[in-house]
Structure formats: structure tokens, C-alpha cells
Amino acid sequence: MFTTALARIRSLLAAGIVTGVIATAGAVTLAAPPATAGGPTLVPLVTFFSPARGDYFTTSQSAWTCKYFRLAGCAPDPLYHSVGIQGHVFNPDNPRPAGTTPLYHWWSPDRADNFLTTDPNWAGNVGDRKTSGHEYTLFRIEGYVPIALPVGGGMAFYSYWNPATEDNAALATWNRVTGYSSPAAGWGLYRRETGYLLPPESSTLRRCQPPMTTPNHTSDPWSAAGNLVNPWLAEHGLEDGDALRVDATGEIRTDFWGNVKPVHGYSWQHAVPGYPAPGEPPYSLIGSVTAGATFVSGRGWYEAGSWFPIVGTRDTGTPSTSPCLLYETAGQVGGRFQVTINDNNLSDNGGAATVTVRQWW
16 A cells, blocks of 8 residues: 555544455355345445456445455456446345335346346346346345435436347446446446435545545645646555545646646536546546545546546636545555546646645545
8 A cells, every 4th residue: 555654543444435345255146145134334336347248247245346345365256357336335134224225136147147227117026037038037136225315415327238248237337437428339228227326434535525524634735737647645645445635726738839728627518538537627637546446426436547527527717626535445555646637638738736635534
């Protein structure tokens, strides 16, 4: 994990992100694991993909989510690689909370297809069978999702269908797969699922959000060049469960002819594919981590290397402060937080943003 020589005393349980996974390994079977009441309130919902089967597979099952978090004794699956966290759901091993709907997981061995949905037409009990072109068996309940948007926010999620591969996919966003919000080629929207995926349980995330508590550390202002990817020095390190807020000012020259853009970019426009963060304001300050994943409040999860918005999310004429950013190492050696400008050609840029990072741990 990237840290300075100055050690800090951390509350490693403060984030509460991975409390829902255990270090067990195993393959998918058609028998649901027994319920163990009293577990964590929320569990992560993680997507995997098998190129050989052409199968997207989204689950909260600990025998699979432990592969994403690289827990000890949990071996990777040779057929499936992880795509990323979609969000969190209420633990299916606990009683169903009021105001929620089940997330059903159906499996078709003929199609090698995993199908997640909240559609009441697919309601049932584990072991039930239905036919939709091929036979599907209700494998398990992946969790419960609130029907109404929670006070603390939530992320919509969607079902997609690929007729060529006869495969369903359940995703909050395609940006982890395609780098953009649009589906990959061959995939079409089937339905917006009822309910919302939840943010992770995290004390640092709560402290970062209004009314904010005093951060544990506020960096000195530092310069982020407009023509570079700029790593934050992280004077006190960046560790699992840290929350960040970023403020920036300044202007960036966006070409050799002297055109200048404010650091919040054109917040009334959306960058096209080919920019680091398609769909976000062009020329705005954006961020990413080099390992692990980042939860961006109001947006959802971004895996390492995926660029997310920092400033420019509101057209105020001045930079808006960033959403809360929650860092998750995902079982890897901790990465670094870095910023750049949302421009498809950094080489002709000039100028710099002045950046300040507030950090909670």
C-alpha cells in the first residue's frame, strides 16, 4: 500500500466495505447456500464475465465476491474475470427490509446464461423453473433493493440482452466495460430494474458528506499540469476506506493557439468517446486510481483506470467541489489517486490547476 514513512493509526473497520465477503472458494452450483441470519446489513454486488461463454454474471455470493476482493484462500475462476462492483444490496441472509424488492438470479445451463432481475414476472422460490426460449432455474436471491430512492442516494441498474450470444447482463453502467455509458456492441437495453443499488456502509463516507466533519488532513495546494496525468503525493498515504474531496481553481490552455478553458470545463457539454471520461464535461478536472476502485457519491463505482468527475459537475461558472470519493483497494496493493484534464489530446495543453485534497480516514 502506498504510504509515507509517517505511519498513521487507522480504523480499518471504519469503511465496512468488505464485511459481507468471506474467504471461501467454490464454483457456482444450483443449490443456494444456507442462510445465516445476523450477517452484515449490506453486501457488495460484483459482475464477472466469461469470454469463452459470452456470459455476464452479477452476484453477491461470497464464494464469488471474495475473488474480486482477492481474499486469502479464494482462488480466481479460470473462466470468469471480474468486471467490477455495481453497488451494494441488503444481505439476502437477513430478513427482507420493508420497502424493498428481491433481486432474483436465474440460470440457464443450455444458454450458459445468468439472468438477474427484480421483474415480478420472474418472482419465485429457489429451485423454481421457467421457460423463456430455454429453461431457467431460480438459483438464489442475490439480495434486496429499496424501491424508492434512499435518502443517502442510490444507483439505478439495468438489464441488457444480447440476441447473438443469448446472454443477459445486469449492470449499473457500461463504463467499466466500454469506457462509456453506452452498451457494448450487440447489447440492447431490456429494462430498468426496479429499485436502487446502495452506497457502501462507511463511516468515512458519512463524515465526508454534509454536514461534513473536519477532515483528518487537508493537503497544501498543489499544481496539476494541464498536459499531464498528475499523481497526488498523498502526504499521509492512501489506504482502504479513505474518503476524499477535491477542490480546484485555475485555467488550462487546451491547444497551441492559446485557447483557455476554466478548470471546471464546459459543464453544459458532454465529452464524446475518445476522451478520458466520455459523458463528462470536456476540459474539466477528472480523477482515477491506479489500483482498486473508487465510489463516487451520486455516480457509483469506478474501477482502477476509469476516470470519474471531480469538478465541473454543475454549471455554476466556478468549479464545484467534488463529490465524496471513497477508496477501496479491492484486495490489491494500494494505488495512487491521480488527476488530469478531460481532453483527448493532452500534448498541446498548458497551464495548471491548483488542487487541494481533503482526506478522511
